[in-house]
Amino acid sequence: MSANNGYAIEAEGLSKSFGEVRALDGLDLQVASGTVLGLLGPNGAGKTTAVRILTTLLEPDAGTARVAGHDVVREARSLRASIGLAGQHAAIDESLTGFENLEMVGRLYHLGRDRARDRAHQLLDQFALTDSGNRVAKEYSGGMARRLDLAAALVAAPPVIFLDEPTTGLDPRSRQQLWEAIREQVADGTTVLLTTQYLDEADHLADSIAVIDHGKLIAEGTSDELKRRVGGDRIEIALSDPADAARAGEALEALASEPARHDGAILIVPIRQRREAIARAIRALDAIGVGVEDIAVRRPTLDDVFIALTGRLAAEKSRQSEVLR
Amino acid sequence: MNPTERAIPTVIADSMILARRNLLRFRRAPELVIGFLIQPIMFILLFVYVLGGAIQTPGFDDYVDFLIPGIIVQTISFGGFLTAIGLAEDMQKGLIDRFRSLPIARSAVLSGRTLADIVTNVVTIAVMVTVGLIIGFSFRTGPLEVVGGIGLLLLFGYAFSWVFALMGLSASSAEAAQQIGFIAIFPLTFASSAFVPPDSMPAILETFAADINPFTTVVDALRALWLGTPAGNDIWAAIVWSLGLIAVFAPLATRSYRRAVTG
Ligand SMILES: Nc1ncnc2c1ncn2[C@@H]1O[C@H](COP(=O)(O)OP(=O)(O)OP(=O)(O)O)[C@@H](O)[C@H]1O
Numbered sequence: 001m002s003a004n005n006g007y008a009i010e011a012e013g014l015s016k017s018f019g020e021v022r023a024l025d026g027l028d029l030q031v032a033s034g035t036v037l038g039l040l041g042p043n044g045a046g047k048t049t050a051v052r053i054l055t056t057l058l059e060p061d062a063g064t065a066r067v068a069g070h071d072v073v074r075e076a077r078s079l080r081a082s083i084g085l086a087g088q089h090a091a092i093d094e095s096l097t098g099f100e101n102l103e104m105v106g107r108l109y110h111l112g113r114d115r116a117r118d119r120a121h122q123l124l125d126q127f128a129l130t131d132s133g134n135r136v137a138k139e140y141s142g143g144m145a146r147r148l149d150l151a152a153a154l155v156a157a158p159p160v161i162f163l164d165e166p167t168t169g170l171d172p173r174s175r176q177q178l179w180e181a182i183r184e185q186v187a188d189g190t191t192v193l194l195t196t197q198y199l200d201e202a203d204h205l206a207d208s209i210a211v212i213d214h215g216k217l218i219a220e221g222t223s224d225e226l227k228r229r230v231g232g233d234r235i236e237i238a239l240s241d242p243a244d245a246a247r248a249g250e251a252l253e254a255l256a257s258e259p260a261r262h263d264g265a266i267l268i269v270p271i272r273q274r275r276e277a278i279a280r281a282i283r284a285l286d287a288i289g290v291g292v293e294d295i296a297v298r299r300p301t302l303d304d305v306f307i308a309l310t311g312r313l314a315a316e317k318s319r320q321s322e323v324l325r
Numbered sequence: 326m327n328p329t330e331r332a333i334p335t336v337i338a339d340s341m342i343l344a345r346r347n348l349l350r351f352r353r354a355p356e357l358v359i360g361f362l363i364q365p366i367m368f369i370l371l372f373v374y375v376l377g378g379a380i381q382t383p384g385f386d387d388y389v390d391f392l393i394p395g396i397i398v399q400t401i402s403f404g405g406f407l408t409a410i411g412l413a414e415d416m417q418k419g420l421i422d423r424f425r426s427l428p429i430a431r432s433a434v435l436s437g438r439t440l441a442d443i444v445t446n447v448v449t450i451a452v453m454v455t456v457g458l459i460i461g462f463s464f465r466t467g468p469l470e471v472v473g474g475i476g477l478l479l480l481f482g483y484a485f486s487w488v489f490a491l492m493g494l495s496a497s498s499a500e501a502a503q504q505i506g507f508i509a510i511f512p513l514t515f516a517s518s519a520f521v522p523p524d525s526m527p528a529i530l531e532t533f534a535a536d537i538n539p540f541t542t543v544v545d546a547l548r549a550l551w552l553g554t555p556a557g558n559d560i561w562a563a564i565v566w567s568l569g570l571i572a573v574f575a576p577l578a579t580r581s582y583r584r585a586v587t588g
Pocket residue numbers: 018021022023041042043044045046047048049050088586588
């Protein structure tokens with residue numbers, strides 16, 4: 001809504017250290033209004049720290065950020081009226097019922113008593129908690145507590161919500177329900193920043209993905225863009241005779257963007273473009289008499305991206321950056 | 326849509342909502358309240374019937390008259406325990422993060438806690454006075470002074486809630502907060518005029534108990550208000566002490582809250 005130039009979240013050069021640890025090291029982020037950004041990164045990458053700064057729970061050592069048009073440091077109070085937060089650990093009052101939890105949060109958002117109550121009923125319904133709404137939250141299962149926590153973040157229907165690993169520890173059905181709820185919010189124009197370690201979650205929900213490691217942005221883009229940028233498409237060919245691998249590799253050089261490699265009888269050829277790749281490959285291999293059992297074009301999964309970017313370890317950092325820039 | 330309606334006294338309204346939340350827990354855990362009240366009643370009975378016969382309190386008709394104001398002041402000064410424990414728990418469970426992400430004044434969480442303590446302190450005073458009356462305590466002053474005494478107790482208890490708030494925020498756990506509070510404050514309440522007249526103590530302790538310890542000031546002020554003993558400056562001094570504690574500890578607790586980082 002009040003976001004400048006279409007961005008609901010903008011961060012520039014955010015840095016934060018805890019003693020020796022540089023949790024954030026010049027992080028830049030931009031999230032367009034009404035979209036979902038998935039913030040991916042391994043343990044300790046700085047995801048939670050970023051969320052805490054953007055929700056005014058922590059002040060950055062350096063850098064600036066605006067959320068819904070409000071500066072995270074100078075306009076913290078008005079910023080908080082425009083956000084909802086579900087932190088990494090469920091933050092609910094265990095001695096209150098689910099209903100009382102939501103009603104309290106609604107009133108603290110200054111919805112007024114009646115609206116806070118209406119909203120509480122509505123959200124309990126939406127998160128399949130109606131039956132347990134009058135039970136003390138202490139008795140809730142982990143998944144129910146997590147759902148209640150997310151509901152609390154949505155009470156005021158704020159324009160921007162932050163979800164720090166919202167589905168960690170949920171069973172597949174609860175995850176689906178939660179995803180559904182998040183999609184509904186986005187359909188209503190809400191901007192969402194969600195951190196996750198589940199790549200399929202980012203793939204399903206996020207319009208764009210930011211991968212961070214050691215407090216820095218190391219890649220950014222849509223899921224497709226990332227996949228393409230990291231590995232690109234490749235043909236995987238199951239050869240009838242593994243001994244043909246070297247010859248086959250040479251024959252396919254015209255298609256390849258990088259030298260082919262093989263893994264037993266499977267030949268992997270990174271390719272420049274998908275179009276007609278299979279037909280051309282089959283023709284080329286046929287011409288030199290190499291037998292093919294099976295052939296497919298495969299696009300890297302987000303897992304490949306993640307491992308390539310963060311798991312391919314510090315030693316290969318410099319190569320990674322070349323690939324990405 | 327902007328969810329914030331700009332009501333004028335929002336801080337107060339927010340604090341009340343949070344105070345209500347803190348009190349709601351008692352509805353489901355009555356054993357908490359009972360535990361909280363049993364101990365002071367036990368102390369009243371032990372002091373009156375076990376020790377009372379051996380303690381000389383010149384100027385008072387009966388030890389129970391001497392004791393009741395003293396033991397109520399002691400108990401009320403620990404009323405803030407609930408704040409310390411509650412805050413330490415909220416920090417541990419990450420609930421503080423939720424509150425800090427809401428559009429409420431940062432002081433509202435703390436004032437919600439300390440306001441709830443006032444309510445529990447009212448209950449404590451009512452129960453202790455009732456027990457006192459049953460075993461022979463009686464007021465020797467008019468209703469105005471009696472109510473004034475209750476007001477003073479609540480003010481003093483409120484001041485200590487801020488002391489405990491700081492402890493709860495600084496301690497690593499609810500249990501630790503309880504220990505620190507106990508070790509720091511319990512001896513002070515005994516080295517005062519609460520349970521025995523200071524002139525029965527060794528010289529140095531007597532000086533501390535009679536002339537320095539604020540607990541003595543508050544206990545003597547309450548005796549003046551409830552029993553009509555000479556007040557001197559005690560009432561004003563007790564009020565000044567309470568306001569002074571609030572002036573020092575409320576900002577310290579608020580600052581500590583602001584810096585609190587959970588998980
Ligand atoms: N309050 C703190 N005090 C000290 N160090 C901290 C604090 N908070 C975070 N850190 C450190 O900062 C780094 C980034 O932590 P952060 O919690 O942001 O990572 P994360 O990406 O959320 O990890 P995870 O996936 O495990 O939740 C870590 O090395 C962590 O140990």
